[in-house]
Amino acid sequence: MLVADTYLGHRNDDAVAEAVDTSDHATVVLSDTERRRSRVRTETTDNRDLGIVLARDLADGDVLEAEDGTLVIVELAAIEAMILDFADSDVSPTAALELGHAVGNRHWNLAVRGQEALFPVTDSKKRMEAAVADLLPADVPTRYEHVPPTTFDDSGVDHSHSDGDHTHGGHSHGGTGHSHNHDVRTIDGGDQ
Structure with missing residues (x-):
């Protein structure tokens, strides 16, 4: 070998x-x-x-x-990504925050390319689409494309919680400390 x-x-x-x-x-x-x-x-x-x-x-x-x-x-090897294209959309700040909160709670990595949000396909496409369907404005098309896995590297937005009960974003956490990693990477149009 x-x-x-x-x-x-x-x-x-x-x-x-x-x-x-x-x-x-x-x-x-x-x-x-x-x-x-x-x-x-x-x-x-x-x-x-x-x-x-x-x-x-x-x-x-x-x-x-x-x-x-x-x-x-x-x-x-390229990985498949779900792409939400906001280029021709008038998404309100409220709709954007609701969508961001929903995908953040699912711990999906995110890359932003121009006016597109890219998420690696980590579950079935049907489940991923269902997760955003009610929050996604009708004028935001969804498609899939293969991208390098490094598309989602070097992002690391992390928020950690210490011991103790607390509530945020409509859900509660109690007892032991834990951490959420919500990765976001902004890429230019040429970094695909």
Whole structure:
């Protein structure tokens, strides 16, 4: 088995690009879950058994080096996202807040691209659509598209609660501390 345990950098870095161009390299396509694990056993695109042992999240274009000197280029498998397009909509602040509150309570990650809200499909499409149906203005179309999993990275809006009973947003929490992570990332039109 080929074991990649050294991070060299990104294939867009000049020195790394030169090393890739002058080597017999392998390519691996990782899922969003696999790219976040410190140990992964998978296969390269040419069916070689591959182990990845790194304590870091991987991004599309990262280059790793195996123990035998083989370079491994990381590609990320696209994930499906539900997209709400607000471009031609006159959404009221109240409707926007109600929708934001509803998806926040479901702990959906969110990326904003121009006037679109993107949510990774983590449940059935039917359930996700039902969750927003009553809150979504009629002039806001919904569609699906495949996006890089990194679309939802680097967002981390977190609110934590200490011990004790409390109420917020129409629901109560009691006793032990807990944390909510509501991830929001704003991306430009070219970062798809």
